[in-house]
Amino acid sequence: MTQSVVVQVGQCGNQVGYRFWDLALREYASVNKRGLYDDATSSFFRNVDWRWDECAGLTLASLNPQAVLVDMEEGVISQILQGPLRELFDSAQLLTDVSGSGNNWATGHMTYGSVYRELIVDKLRKAAELCDCLQCFFLIHSLGGGTGSGLGTRVLGLLEEEFPGVSRIVTSMYPSAEDDVITSPYNSVLAMRELTEHAHCVLPVENQSLMDIVQKIQMVAHGAKPELMVRRNATLSSGQGGVHEVEKPFDAMNNIVANLLLNMTSSARFEGCLNVDLNEIAMNLVPFPRLHYLVPSLAPLYTLADVNAVPRRLDQMFSDAFSKDYQLIHANPKQSMYLACALMVRGNVHVSDLRRNIERLRPSLSFVSWNQEGWKTGLCSVPPVGHSHSLLALANNTCVKLNFMELKERFSKLYRKKAHLHHFLHVEGMDLGCFTEATSSLDSLIEEYDSLDATKDQATPDPLRLRIAT
Numbered sequence: 001m002t003q004s005v006v007v008q009v010g011q012c013g014n015q016v017g018y019r020f021w022d023l024a025l026r027e028y029a030s031v032n033k034r035g036l037y038d039d040a041t042s043s044f045f046r047n048v049d050w051r052w053d054e055c056a057g058l059t060l061a062s063l064n065p066q067a068v069l070v071d072m073e074e075g076v077i078s079q080i081l082q083g084p085l086r087e088l089f090d091s092a093q094l095l096t097d098v099s100g101s102g103n104n105w106a107t108g109h110m111t112y113g114s115v116y117r118e119l120i121v122d123k124l125r126k127a128a129e130l131c132d133c134l135q136c137f138f139l140i141h142s143l144g145g146g147t148g149s150g151l152g153t154r155v156l157g158l159l160e161e162e163f164p165g166v167s168r169i170v171t172s173m174y175p176s177a178e179d180d181v182i183t184s185p186y187n188s189v190l191a192m193r194e195l196t197e198h199a200h201c202v203l204p205v206e207n208q209s210l211m212d213i214v215q216k217i218q219m220v221a222h223g224a225k226p227e228l229m230v231r232r233n234a235t236l237s238s239g240q241g242g243v244h245e246v247e248k249p250f251d252a253m254n255n256i257v258a259n260l261l262l263n264m265t266s267s268a269r270f271e272g273c274l275n276v277d278l279n280e281i282a283m284n285l286v287p288f289p290r291l292h293y294l295v296p297s298l299a300p301l302y303t304l305a306d307v308n309a310v311p312r313r314l315d316q317m318f319s320d321a322f323s324k325d326y327q328l329i330h331a332n333p334k335q336s337m338y339l340a341c342a343l344m345v346r347g348n349v350h351v352s353d354l355r356r357n358i359e360r361l362r363p364s365l366s367f368v369s370w371n372q373e374g375w376k377t378g379l380c381s382v383p384p385v386g387h388s389h390s391l392l393a394l395a396n397n398t399c400v401k402l403n404f405m406e407l408k409e410r411f412s413k414l415y416r417k418k419a420h421l422h423h424f425l426h427v428e429g430m431d432l433g434c435f436t437e438a439t440s441s442l443d444s445l446i447e448e449y450d451s452l453d454a455t456k457d458q459a460t461p462d463p464l465r466l467r468i469a470t
Contacts, residue, residue, distance in 0.1 A: 001039040001042050001043055001132070001133070002043065002131075002133045002134070002135035002136075002278075003043055003066055003131035003133060003134060003135060004043065004044060004066065004131075004134075004136040004137070004268065004278065005066045005067065005068065005124075005131065005134065005136075005137050006044070006066065006067040006068075006137075006138045006140065007067070007070070007124070007137060007138065007139045007140070007155060007159070008067065008068070008141075009070045009071070009139065009140070009147060009148055009151055009152035009155055010071055010072075010141050010142055010145055010147040010148030010149075010151070010152055011071060011075070011142075011145065011147070011148070012140075012141065012144075012148055012173050012250075012254075013139075013140040013142065013148055013152065013173075014069055014076045014080065015076060015250060015251075015254050016140050016171070016173070016254045016257045016258060016261075017067065017069070017140050018083075018085065018254075019251070019254045019257075019258035020140075020258040020261050020262065021065050021067070021085060021088065022084075022258075023255070023258050023259065023262055024044060024262060024269075025060075025063075026385055027262065027385055028040065028041055030385045030386075031382055035058040035059075036058070040269050040270050040271075041058070043265075043268050044065060044066055044265070044269065045063045045065055045066065046063070046064045046066060046130060047062055047064075048061075048062060048063070049061060049062040059087075060085065060087040060088055061087045064089070064090055064093075065089065066127060066130065066131065067089070067093055068095070068120075068123050068124060068127050069089065069093055069094050070094075070095045070147075070151065070155065071095075071096055071097075071147060072096070072097040072099065072100050072112055072146075072147045072151065073098065073099075073100040074096045074097075074098055077094055077096050078096075081094075092123070092126065093123065093127070095116060095119060095120065095123060097112065097116075100146070101145065101146025101150055101151065102146055102423075103144075103145050103146045103181045103182075103183050103184075103187065104146040104150065104183065104187075104424060104427065105146055105149045105150040105183075105186060105187040105190045105424070106150065106190075106427035106429075106430040106434075107146050107427055108146040108147045108149065108150020108151035108152070108154070109149075109150035109151060109153060109154045109194075110150070110154075110427055110429040111427055111428070112147070112154075113150070113151055113154035116151075117154075117158070120155060120158060121158055121162055124158065124159065124162060125162065128163065128166075134163070135166070135268070135277075135278055135279065136166065136167040136169055136278045136279065137159050137163065137166055137167065137169070138170075138171065138261070138265075139152065139155065139156055139159070139168065139169070139170045139199075140170075140171045140257075140261075141153075141170070141171075141172060141173070142172070142173035142175070143172055143173065143174055143175060143184070143188040143191045144173070144174075144179050144184035144187060144188065144207075145181060145184075146187065148173070149188065150187070150190075150191070152191070153191045153194030153195065153198070154194075156170065156194060156195070156198045156199060157194060157198050159198075160198045167200050167201075167278060167279050167281075168198065168199050168200045168201075169200060169201045169203070169278065169281065169282075170195060170199045170201065170202045170203065171202075171203045171205065171257065171261065172191075172203070172204055172205065173205050173206075173207060173257070174188065174204055174205065174206045174207065174403070174407070175207055176206065176207045176208035176211070177208070179207070182414075183420050183423070183424075185407065185410040185411040185413075185414055186411065186414065186421075186424065186435075188407055188411070189407065189408065189438050189439060189442055190434065190438045192407070192438065192441065192442055192445075193437060193441040193442070196290050196292075196442075196445055197290075197441070199292060200282040200292060201281055201282050201286065201292050201294055202292055202293050202294070203264075203294055203296050203328075203394070204293055204295070204296075204328075204400065204403070205257055205260070205296065205329065206328065206329040206330060207253070208330060209327065209328050209329055210253035210256055210257070210328065211253065213253075213256060214253055214256075256301075256328070257328075259298065259384070260328065260392065262384070263298065263344055263346060263391075263392035264278075264281075264344060264392055264394075266344070266346050266380040266382065269382075270380050270381065270382035271380075271381055272378070272379050272380035272381045272382070273351065273379055273381065274354075274377060274378055274379035275379075275380065276344060276376070276378030281294075281342065284340060284342065284374075284376040285340040285341075285342055285376060285394060285396045286340075286396065287339055287371065288339075288448070290445060290448060291339065291396065291449070291452075292396075293400045294342075294395065294396055295327055295329060295331055295395040295396075295397050296327070296328045296329075296392065296393070296394055297320075297322070297323075297328065297392070297393045297395070298321075298326060298328065298390070298391070298392055298393075299317045299318070299320035299321040299326050299391045300317055300320060300390070301320075301326060314349065314389065315360070317389065317390075318343075318357040318360075318361060318391065319361070321343070321391050321392075321393040322334060322364075322365070322393065329400070329403055330403065331399040331400060331402065331403060333365075333397040334364060334365065334366075335399065336366070336397050336398040336399035336401075336453065336456075337367070337368055337397065337398045337452055337453055337456050338365055338366060338368070338374065338396065338397050339367075339371060339374065339396040339397065339398075339452070340371060340374035340375070340376065340396045341365075341375055341376070341393065341394070341395045341396070341397075342375075342377070342378070342392075342393065342394040342395075343358070343375065343376070343378070343391060343392075343393055344377075344378040344380070344391070344392040344393075345377070345378065345379050345380070345389065345390070345391050345392075346380045346382065346383050346389060346391075347380075347381070347382075347383030347384070347387070347388050347389030347390060348383065348388050348389055349389050351379060354379065358375055358377075366456055368452060368455065398449045398452050398453045400449070401446055401449035401450065404442060404445060404446055404449075405446060407442075408439070408442055408443075408446070411439070415435065415439075
């Protein structure tokens with residue numbers, strides 16, 4: 001079995017990571033009734049206590065996540081160490097400071113990145129050395145604040161330096177236009193350059209999209225239809241009850257992202273007739289190294305939200321995954337150009353179901369002319385807890401260009417007036433050239449997507465055929 005290491009950076013990264021570990025343990029417990037330490041468990045956990053208690057099985061004290069937790073404030077990690085999963089983590093996996101990055105990319109990337117460089121590398125090496133066969137690094141962070149954007153992208157660069165042959169898959173939380181951090185456009189654009197240069201795949205997730213999804217869920221929970229109800233102690237909640245008793249404001253949003261990661265890693269954790277190696281995601285979905293932003297969508301969303309609704313038909317689940325209402329960023333891939341697309345299905349689904357739905361959907365989707373068969377499919381036999389099936393779609397689609405253009409516009413409004421710029425320029429090693437390089441990188445990325453979009457209406461050439469002499 002291969003193993004992966006999860007690197008959680010900043011407040012948001014650690015909150016999402018915490019939900020991932022919580023939900024992953026619930027999945028293992030639902031499948032592994034005796035609590036045996038098996039291949040599925042070993043993909044993300046180590047057994048640190050080999051003493052076998054046939055009655056108790058594995059306990060939290062027996063398991064240690066393959067993770068590194070970094071934050072320049074103590075708050076979130078302290079809460080993790082005081083919560084129900086406190087026995088999971090070892091102090092050697094943790095790195096904290098007390099002052100934070102002050103919502104400043106430069107402070108996180110340059111100041112803390114330099115101060116803690118050797119310590120971060122040491123923790124990453126130790127985590128990697130504990131793996132029998134290291135397959136992938138998952139980085140979870142946000143772009144709006146200082147630690148997630150600044151130190152998070154510094155860690156990404158260190159991963160490339162120290163482990164150049166290991167895949168780097170990044171889940172990045174993008175701030176909304178009404179974000180309460182005034183400098184978030186600066187932080188996001190500066191971080192984007194690092195993501196474009198150093199990641200193999202980036203899964204962008206927008207806070208606004210998550211808020212809209214949770215709002216729909218709450219409307220159903222309060223809702224008009226008596227057959228719809230929210231289950232108690234569901235994965236949407238923090239473990240304290242349904243959506244009416246959410247422990248923290250962002251728990252519901254974080255759980256959606258955690259479910260995204262659960263679906264993406266399901267083939268690495270459980271058996272299936274068409275399992276996907278995590279390295280194959282970048283290999284099959286990224287034809288150009290810089291164009292590695294994959295639009296995620298989940299279906300059914302009500303299932304992930306633990307709304308006890310009548311299950312949707314299997315074919316409808318595939319249709320939903322290509323609807324703009326099911327994307328985790330505000331985008332409509334059907335109106336743009338696909339470079340490639342992955343369908344990662346869990347549960348009681350057959351390969352014939354996959355093929356039938358791909359053929360059904362294909363006429364409504366525009367693929368680049370040179371990759372009309374650009375589908376990657378995966379089928380894991382273990383469904384999410386309490387449900388029969390689910391689907392994660394990862395689309396390498398030019399629709400992300402619009403989100404990047406909107407981000408650039410928010411950046412430009414601040415930068416034209418040089419607003420708040422002095423906070424960044426006071427940091428040692430930071431100058432205006434960093435902003436120029438970041439905007440140039442973003443402009444170049446948008447232009448590359450533009451050039452692909454320009455081919456959308458061009459006719460697909462017929463494939464060359466061999467002529468047989470008669």
